[in-house]
Amino acid sequence: MKLFDPTTTPRERSVVLAPRPRDLRGLRLGLVENTKFNSDVILNKLCERLVDRYGVTPGRMIRKRSPSHAVTEEAADELRRISDFIVSGVGD
Amino acid sequence: MSTSRDDYDAWELIEAYFERGWTDGLPVVPPTEKSIALMLAGAGLAGHETIGEIPERGVVVSAEKLAINAVMAGCRPDYLPVVVAAVRGLCHPHFAYHGPASSTGGSAMVSIVNGPIARRLGINSGNNAFGQGTRANATIGRAVRLTMMNVMNTRPGFLDRATLGNPGKYSFCFSENEAQHPWEPLHVERGHRPEQSTVTVYASNSLYQVYNQLAASPEPLLRCFADALCNLGTPNLRGFNQSLIVLAGEHSDLLRQSGWSKHDVRRFLVEHCRRTLADLKRAARRPGAVEPGDESAWKHIFERPEDILIVCAGGQAGSWSACLPGWGNKWTRSVTTLIATS
Numbered sequence: 001m002k003l004f005d006p007t008t009t010p011r012e013r014s015v016v017l018a019p020r021p022r023d024l025r026g027l028r029l030g031l032v033e034n035t036k037f038n039s040d041v042i043l044n045k046l047c048e049r050l051v052d053r054y055g056v057t058p059g060r061m062i063r064k065r066s067p068s069h070a071v072t073e074e075a076a077d078e079l080r081r082i083s084d085f086i087v088s089g090v091g092d
Numbered sequence: 093m094s095t096s097r098d099d100y101d102a103w104e105l106i107e108a109y110f111e112r113g114w115t116d117g118l119p120v121v122p123p124t125e126k127s128i129a130l131m132l133a134g135a136g137l138a139g140h141e142t143i144g145e146i147p148e149r150g151v152v153v154s155a156e157k158l159a160i161n162a163v164m165a166g167c168r169p170d171y172l173p174v175v176v177a178a179v180r181g182l183c184h185p186h187f188a189y190h191g192p193a194s195s196t197g198g199s200a201m202v203s204i205v206n207g208p209i210a211r212r213l214g215i216n217s218g219n220n221a222f223g224q225g226t227r228a229n230a231t232i233g234r235a236v237r238l239t240m241m242n243v244m245n246t247r248p249g250f251l252d253r254a255t256l257g258n259p260g261k262y263s264f265c266f267s268e269n270e271a272q273h274p275w276e277p278l279h280v281e282r283g284h285r286p287e288q289s290t291v292t293v294y295a296s297n298s299l300y301q302v303y304n305q306l307a308a309s310p311e312p313l314l315r316c317f318a319d320a321l322c323n324l325g326t327p328n329l330r331g332f333n334q335s336l337i338v339l340a341g342e343h344s345d346l347l348r349q350s351g352w353s354k355h356d357v358r359r360f361l362v363e364h365c366r367r368t369l370a371d372l373k374r375a376a377r378r379p380g381a382v383e384p385g386d387e388s389a390w391k392h393i394f395e396r397p398e399d400i401l402i403v404c405a406g407g408q409a410g411s412w413s414a415c416l417p418g419w420g421n422k423w424t425r426s427v428t429t430l431i432a433t434s
Contacts, residue, residue, distance in 0.1 A: 001100045001105055001122070001124070002124070002125070003100075003105070003108055003109070003112075003122070004122075004123040004124075004128065004160050005114075005160075006114050006123075006157060006160045006161045006164060006238065006242040006243070007114065007157075007242045007243065008151060008152065008153070008154070008157050008242070008243045008245075010149055010150035010151050010245055011150040011151075011152065012150065013150060035422070065422055066188070066191060066420075066422045066423040067191055067423070068188035068189075068190055068191025068192070068423045068424060069188055069191075070148065
């Protein structure tokens with residue numbers, strides 16, 4: 001008798017990480033807020049610290065529809081246009 | 093694909109599925125080539141066909157894997173079209189699977205079956221519709237969950253991060269009682285014909301029952317629902333709540349006799365599901381101290397009437413119905429999928 005494997009291995013995909021900036025000074029910061037409770041508060045605080053400590057230029061905060069949803073293509077395009085680096089992701 | 097060993101007996105085979113982490117904690121029916129082929133034939137599918145995808149998880153659900161999990165769950169082959177449609181619903185972008193499937197809230201994926209297939213397969217819509225004892229209900233819901241675990245990568249402690257979970261995560265499937273419905277059933281409300289069959293998938297927190305034996309008109313009965321729906325511990329109090337309400341016999345009879353429409357019921361609930369800002373602040377569901385004016389500042393928990401799904405099921409006797417609080421309309425939407433029937 002045989003065992004039949006009921007599982008599926010997720011497809012792997014390669015992701016190219018963006019090069020890390022050596023210096024944050026003057027770079028434009030984009031924020032992606034996922035609507036988790038207080039995530040906007042935490043991201044704004046983080047932005048303040050990055051401005052104070054590293055001299056970054058605060059940029060826009062993009063709000064996702066929900067944590068379940070990806071950033072829309074339009075929002076991603078805008079972030080690319082107006083940001084040099086992005087902070088995203090606040091969990092429970 | 094398969095592992096061969098000639099000397100498995102039935103007990104060892106069941107244990108082998110446990111050892112590999114392929115079960116939901118209960119014994120499974122070990123599949124065979126014959127049972128998998130029969131299962132696929134039950135839905136007229138070839139094994140290589142794609143049922144759906146969850147792109148953010150890199151997951152593709154094939155008919156073969158779905159059939160293996162359905163055999164393991166104990167399904168009959170003629171149940172497979174329902175399982176296929178339910179999984180297609182989970183993979184629909186509006187369902188936004190990754191959130192409700194992985195959240196700490198631990199949702200059960202409820203499958204509500206409408207149309208002739210529910211009666212043909214004997215899916216229970218009557219007494220104990222949420223309980224044990226009916227093969228179709230138990231095994232269709234279980235096949236969906238096993239597929240979620242084994243194919244859609246939704247394993248406890250990995251991409252299923254439920255804090256407590258709920259018992260509906262083993263299996264949760266029932267059909268609507270269309271014969272004694274005060275209004276049009278769910279699938280007709282959503283644009284399908286009565287003679288078509290559908291399954292609606294809905295991400296649900298633990299259900300709680302609502303009791304009222306004395307109400308003789310809709311308002312007092314629905315006040316009980318409204319009170320239950322906007323309790324201070326419910327997850328989405330910021331106006332984007334959603335809920336499934338299951339009306340059982342005596343309560344649906346009362347509403348039928350009242351002449352209220354389904355929309356009337358929804359409108360009443362949207363209006364009465366509210367808390368004062370002071371209530372919310374005292375319970376730390378909103379930040380800050382209670383301020384003048386907060387005692388009379390009302391916050392509604394539903395944005396729109398359509399965020400309240402209403403279906404009918406359950407026994408004719410008893411003054412019980414149920415609320416199944418959902419995941420919030422901005423996180424996930426229930427999805428109704430046509431079941432392919434021959």
